Amino acid sequence: MSQLLKAREAYPSEIDPAIERLVQDIIGKVADKWTMLILEALEENGTVRFSGIAKLVPGISQKMLTKTLRQMEYDGLVSRVIHPVIPPHVDYALTDMGRSLSEAFCGVWQWAEAHHARIEQARAAFLAKSGKP
Amino acid sequence: MSQLLKAREAYPSEIDPAIERLVQDIIGKVADKWTMLILEALEENGTVRFSGIAKLVPGISQKMLTKTLRQMEYDGLVSRVIHPVIPPHVDYALTDMGRSLSEAFCGVWQWAEAHHARIEQARAAFLAKSGKP
DNA sequence: AATTACACTCTCCTTTGGGTAAGTATAAAT
DNA sequence: ATTTATACTTACCCAAAGGAGAGTGTAATT
Numbered sequence: 001m002s003q004l005l006k007a008r009e010a011y012p013s014e015i016d017p018a019i020e021r022l023v024q025d026i027i028g029k030v031a032d033k034w035t036m037l038i039l040e041a042l043e044e045n046g047t048v049r050f051s052g053i054a055k056l057v058p059g060i061s062q063k064m065l066t067k068t069l070r071q072m073e074y075d076g077l078v079s080r081v082i083h084p085v086i087p088p089h090v091d092y093a094l095t096d097m098g099r100s101l102s103e104a105f106c107g108v109w110q111w112a113e114a115h116h117a118r119i120e121q122a123r124a125a126f127l128a129k130s131g132k133p
Numbered sequence: 134m135s136q137l138l139k140a141r142e143a144y145p146s147e148i149d150p151a152i153e154r155l156v157q158d159i160i161g162k163v164a165d166k167w168t169m170l171i172l173e174a175l176e177e178n179g180t181v182r183f184s185g186i187a188k189l190v191p192g193i194s195q196k197m198l199t200k201t202l203r204q205m206e207y208d209g210l211v212s213r214v215i216h217p218v219i220p221p222h223v224d225y226a227l228t229d230m231g232r233s234l235s236e237a238f239c240g241v242w243q244w245a246e247a248h249h250a251r252i253e254q255a256r257a258a259f260l261a262k263s264g265k266p
Numbered sequence: 267a268a269t270t271a272c273a274c275t276c277t278c279c280t281t282t283g284g285g286t287a288a289g290t291a292t293a294a295a296t
Numbered sequence: 297a298t299t300t301a302t303a304c305t306t307a308c309c310c311a312a313a314g315g316a317g318a319g320t321g322t323a324a325t326t
Contacts, residue, residue, distance in 0.1 A: 021191075024170065026245040026252060031169055033161040050273055058154075061315055066274065076255025086322050087272040097251060104244035111237035112159040116152065118230060119159060122209025183303055194285055199304065219292050220302035 029075065034060060034068040036105060039094070042078065043102040047093040077101060162208065167193060167201040169238060172227070175211065176235040180226040210234060 029035075034057070041056035042048060048056065054065055069092060072078045077098035083089040094102060162168070167190070174189035175181060181189065187198055202225060205211045210231035216222040227235060 022249045023242070023245045024191075026249055027169055027241070028166040030245070031164045031166055031241070033164055036160055036164050037157065051271095058157075062274075063276095063316095064314060067314090074256055074259045075252050076259070082273095086324085087270085088274075088321090090273065097248060097255070100248070101241075101244055104240040107237035107240050108160070108163070108234075109156070111234055112156045112163070113152070115230060115233070116155045116159055119208050120155075122230070123207055126207045126209070184301095195304075196286090197284060200284090215303095218302095219294085220300085221291090221304075223303060 029071070030101065032068070034064055035072060035077075036108075038065075038068055038072065039077070039098065039102045039105060040109065042092060042094045043099065047091050050090050050092070053092060072098070162204070163234065165201070167197055168205060168210075169241075171198075171201055171205065172210070172231065172235045172238065173242065175225060175227045176232065180224050183223050183225065186225060205231070 037057045037060070038053060041053055045052070045056060050065070050069075053069075054060060054062070057065070060068075069078060069080070073080050076095055079093050079095050081091045081093075083091070170190045170193070171186060174186055178185070178189060183198070183202075186202075187193060187195070190198070193201075202211060202213070206213050209228055212226050212228050214224040214226075216224070
């Protein structure tokens with residue numbers, strides 16, 4: 001057993017550790033690149049089909065799109081409506097919970113848009129500081 | 134080349150695609166489990182040492198702690214101050230930018246705390262619906 | 267008869283994430 | 297002389313993420 005694991009037990013916590021773990025699990029699942037990108041795409045475009053989301057989320061592969069949508073459906077963030085026609089037609093949309101998450105995430109998007117220049121600046125400074133000496 | 138990739142180029146975009154890509158890259162990096170957990174730990178505890186963060190972030194390994202902290206320093210989210218004593222003493226703290234990100238993330242934490250019960254409910258419903266027929 | 271459309275699924279493969287364990291440096295405490 | 301403390305790094309390993317590409321089913325189109 002590592003020193004870290006031993007030491008960790010020493011700290012007390014004011015909040016219910018069971019809920020804390022649950023929340024961290026949710027954060028761990030929801031704080032996913034593709035989840036967030038799909039969330040935004042659906043928030044801005046309402047009901048969208050599979051291929052529509054693929055167009056709205058640059059760089060996502062079919063595999064990841066399918067997988068992420070399934071997880072989001074499982075978590076109750078999106079609804080999935082199959083129209084049994086040929087060729088197939090499947091509509092995706094945010095649920096109320098998905099919309100509320102999207103709203104909660106709005107601040108992060110704004111932060112990213114507001115700070116991307118400063119981040120690049122920080123990176124350059126880091127490289128200059130640590131790369132030279 | 135896949136159909137998806139071909140189709141994607143067709144869609145025009147109102148916003149600067151270069152900035153869009155930058156923002157999505159930032160989201161992709163920042164939307165990381167450990168980053169978010171460390172962010173919260175530092176936000177709530179101010180200046181903390183390496184081993185202190187390890188105690189505050191349950192389940193993180195030394196390797197991931199080191200790696201994530203380096204990335205956060207690179208992105209300008211945390212400051213790292215080395216006190217050249219023996220045994221070593223290194224202080225970590227959020228920068229202004231780190232604090233602002235933490236603030237932006239606050240909404241997501243609150244969402245997770247508010248909705249974890251509903252998520253578990255949705256999962257049960259999903260399994261009942263898709264597992265039976 | 268061949269092609270296209272759509273929303274997948276499946277297989278193969280490479281990359282990354284992430285855990286464990288051991289090693290490092292050195293001064294102070296035992 | 298050995299242990300302890302701290303903040304790492306390195307090496308080894310496995311599992312998960314994720315990309316590329318091919319295949320599927322069927323009806324309408326060409």
